[in-house]
Structures are given as structure tokens and as C-alpha cells.
Amino acid sequence: MFEGHDPYLVALSVVIAILGGYTGFGLAARIRGMPDASHRVLLAGAAFFLAVGIWTMHFVGMLAAPLPAGTVYLVLPTIVSFLICALVVGISLFFVSIGEPSMLRVASSAVLLGLGIVSMHYVGMHGLSGEFTMAHTAGMVVLSVGIAIAAAYGGLRAFLARRGGVQLMLSAVAFGIAVSGMHYTAMAGMRIVPPSAEAHHHMDGLAASSQMLSLAVALLCFVIAAGFLLSLVPDPRKKASANAEAMDGALDMPELPVADAGTAPTTSPKLRPTPLGGIGQPPRAAPVPRLPVERADGTHFIDATEVRSVRADAHYTKIHDGTRERMCPWSISEAEAQLDPNLFVRVHRSYIIAISHVTLVRKEGDGAVIELEGPSPHRVPVSRAKIAEVKARLGIARRSA
Structure with missing residues (x-):
């Protein structure tokens, strides 16, 4: 050869x-x-x-x-x-x-x-x-x-x-x-x-x-x-993301403080969990049942139950309904504040997922990857600081006290 x-x-x-x-x-x-x-x-x-x-x-x-x-x-x-x-x-x-x-x-x-x-x-x-x-x-x-x-x-x-x-x-x-x-x-x-003698070569x-x-x-x-x-x-961007995730991990608080036997649990607002938002966020409004999405002919609305994931995209977000992504005029922080914390969880600085639609969790590097069901299943990353919370929400690990 x-x-x-x-x-x-x-x-x-x-x-x-x-x-x-x-x-x-x-x-x-x-x-x-x-x-x-x-x-x-x-x-x-x-x-x-x-x-x-x-x-x-x-x-x-x-x-x-x-x-x-x-x-x-x-x-x-x-x-x-x-x-x-x-x-x-x-x-x-x-x-x-x-x-x-x-x-x-x-x-x-x-x-x-x-x-x-x-x-x-x-x-x-x-x-x-x-x-x-x-x-x-x-x-x-x-x-x-x-x-x-x-x-x-x-x-x-x-x-x-x-x-x-x-x-x-x-x-x-x-x-x-x-x-x-x-x-x-x-x-x-x-x-x-x-070439043969009779062949005439030309370029x-x-x-x-x-x-x-x-x-x-x-x-x-x-x-x-x-x-x-x-x-x-x-x-x-990876370094910045790692720094942001480290900050998230440092600010993570237990959902409930551990109380001594025979005593009532502390009800200090500083220790009370803040759904999907963490510390320092204002009280959230009641969750919305529908989310706005933009199409060529105007703004449409889809039920929150159809949402599989929300992905940050600059000042807006992309809503995945299991089939495709659509643009939402909300920022990732606004979407986080509007969605029901019993149904959705922030798994990454750029992603929110519907916990009931998770079909796969797999460790990848320092973080993990989650697959969400639908006609077109898709996967989203999970930051290292959120792995324990996600596993606890899925019932495959205990929350640390």
C-alpha cells in the first residue's frame, strides 16, 4: 500500500x-x-x-x-x-x-x-x-x-x-x-x-x-x-460556570434544619427553603399554568404540564415540549420564579427540568446528564452542586441533613 x-x-x-x-x-x-x-x-x-x-x-x-x-x-x-x-x-x-x-x-x-x-x-x-x-x-x-x-x-x-x-x-x-x-x-x-502512442494527451x-x-x-x-x-x-466559560456552580453549592441550604429530639424545628426564615430560587429571592407568586412561546404569527401558550425543560438563551429561554424547542420571552430567572417548584427543579445555571418527565440519570464528568421523555427525547446537563438534590427528588438518594 x-x-x-x-x-x-x-x-x-x-x-x-x-x-x-x-x-x-x-x-x-x-x-x-x-x-x-x-x-x-x-x-x-x-x-x-x-x-x-x-x-x-x-x-x-x-x-x-x-x-x-x-x-x-x-x-x-x-x-x-x-x-x-x-x-x-x-x-x-x-x-x-x-x-x-x-x-x-x-x-x-x-x-x-x-x-x-x-x-x-x-x-x-x-x-x-x-x-x-x-x-x-x-x-x-x-x-x-x-x-x-x-x-x-x-x-x-x-x-x-x-x-x-x-x-x-x-x-x-x-x-x-x-x-x-x-x-x-x-x-x-x-x-x-x-498512454498509447495513438492517444493524444491534452490538458x-x-x-x-x-x-x-x-x-x-x-x-x-x-x-x-x-x-x-x-x-x-x-x-x-467553563471556568466561569464552575465558579458559578461553586457559589451555588456554597449557598445551598438544607430543606429543613435538623432539630434535637423533643424540640420543635426551627422556623427561622433564613433556614427555610426557597423553591427553585435559593437564598435572597423575593417571595414567589403562585405558579402559572401556562407558558408563553413565540411563533411567526404571534405569542402562543402551552400548558406547564407539557414542558420538559427550559434552557437559557441569552436574555430569553427555549421551552422544550418533548418534540421541539420554542422561544419564550422570559429569562431563566423569571421562568424559575413562575414555575411550580413541586414540578420543576433548577438543575444547572442554564437549565430547569420537569422532574416527572425524567427517564434517565447518568453521571458524566463532575456532573450528570438527565434524559427527558417525549417524541424526541433530549438530554440536559446537571451541575455538580445539584446532583444530590435531583437524586433526592427522584427518590434514588437521601438528602443530606
């Missing part, structure tokens, strides 16, 4: 694919809990770095191949190959980032992405021009398609896992090796055939030499390296 290839460029191509995967998956890991605007930016960034990593790996692999002297690269097919890669990566990530994707949607997206990667490869190969023709072994083409789809599926699962640290690096390494394996498998099935369109392509690839390598280094910088 690597016969005649430059070993240093082969190694570089694998490293580039790994760095592109790590940067793309690292950006994807930061999507959870972000407002819609940041969600779109991070999703676009993840798609961009994955596409650049895949495409750059391909052309570094092409520079490593023992191609005939005088080979040039047609500009149009080369650019089209990158556009194909960027388009299928963006579409696939978009499909699997909407709500909690089903296995069918993930598999379909993996097939689309895998076929897109293969199409990018062969369109890029079509951009080679010189005194030769190319032929491809059918078996190797089929095998490369299978490897590409498997790599795409693994990459999308890593995207959905949104993990960090060692798990993210292992996912990126596996993705980079798989994508590189697809490229070199396809290259192993390619044969360079000298159509603008062409670039290997040196020009090397400069473009070197620039993209710097872009990937810069993105990789930036992805290692700690997210300041």
Missing part, C-alpha cells in the same frame, strides 16, 4: 488527519449548553476543521505518492473536491446535532459522509493531469468506501459523545488512522497506465504544479496546527 511513498509525508498526512479530527471534535464538545448563536458558530468551526483535516490529509498523501514526473493538478477539480468534503461534513454534523438523533439518522449521516469522503478522494484524483491515464481496481474502491463509512460513523459517534481529554484524543487518533487508511487503500487500487483548464500545491497544503497545515493549539486553551 505504501510502496514508493515518501514515509515522512505519509506520517505527516496521518498526523494532519488526527489534528483535524481532534480540533473538530474538540469544538463539538463545547456545543452543549451554548446559546443557539454560539451553537451555530461551533458547529461551523467543527465542520470546517474536520473538512480541512480530511482534505489536507488527502493531498499530503498525494504529494507522498510516486507520481510520474510532470504531473500537475487541475485547479477546478481540486477546489471542487474540497467543497464536496466541506459540504458533506457540514450536512452530516448538522443532521446529528438536531436533538437526540436516532440510530437510523446517525447511520444515514455516516453513509452520506463516507460517500462524500470517497467522492472527494476520486474527484481530487481526477484533478491529476500528465502523460498517463489512471485505472482503479473495483475491489479496492469498494473496500475504501467501506473504510470511509466506518470512519465517518466512528467520527459522528465521537461528535455525539462530546468528550474531552484522553477520550477525545483516542477518538481523534482512531478517526485520523481510519481516514488515512481509506486514502491509502484507494491509492493501492490505482494503476498508472502510460483542460487551469493547472498548478506540485510546488504550488505544496505551498497551499503547507498553509492549511498551519491553519490546522493553529486550530489545534487554540483548542487546547481552556474555555473561559
